[in-house]
Amino acid sequence: MRCPSCGHSESKVVDSRPSEDGATIRRRRECLECGHRFTTYERLGDSPLIVIKSDGSSEVYDREKLMRGLLIACAKRPISPEQVATLIESIESELRNASKNEIKSKELGDMALVRLAKLDDVAYVRFASVYKDFQNIEEFAAALEGMS
Ligand SMILES: [Zn+2]
Known part of the structure; x- marks a missing residue:
């Protein structure tokens, strides 16, 4: 918090x-x-957030996965891991405040982009250019690794 x-x-x-x-x-x-x-x-309790992917399949929201994708987008940029953690907490708190139990992966990506735009242009472009075409963060991370 x-x-x-x-x-x-x-x-x-x-x-x-x-x-x-x-x-x-x-x-x-x-x-x-x-x-x-x-x-x-x-x-209250433990109702997990469900992420719905663009192919219609769903998975339980995984903070570590989002964190990995963002850290890769922020690689060699003047952004600390702590800033990335704060960004993720801000997304999670927005979702909680909206009492959302599920979210489309694209919406989740957009929420990250809005925040990333305020931090760093390069990280924003990296995340934006790749994320939108991908089904999930793993593919996204693999693609970004290939770009560097
Ligand atoms: Zn304070």
Whole structure:
């Protein structure tokens, strides 16, 4: 749960209550670094996010896989692994806030692109030029490895 203001990873919960849909808990958190207060919606229990690929097949969302693809796109660019982790957390938090249980792989890719665009043009272009044509991150990663 990173602070949206400064990116610090530790926060304390100042208030906690079930949200109206009953499936998530709404938490008010306070950043231990800068004191910024923010709200998170945390999924109850363990309902995994399902990623639907363009061929219609689906798989359980795999953070490590997305991380690998992004790290490769960011290779030799001035982006730290921590920034990539923050980017992924931001995607996950948007998905949680939207109470989504499934997402198309293309939407997931687009969410990554929007964020990548703010970090680095080269990483954005690498991710954009290859990701859209691929069924999954493994193919994407293999292609990018071939490009470098
Ligand atoms: Zn902060």
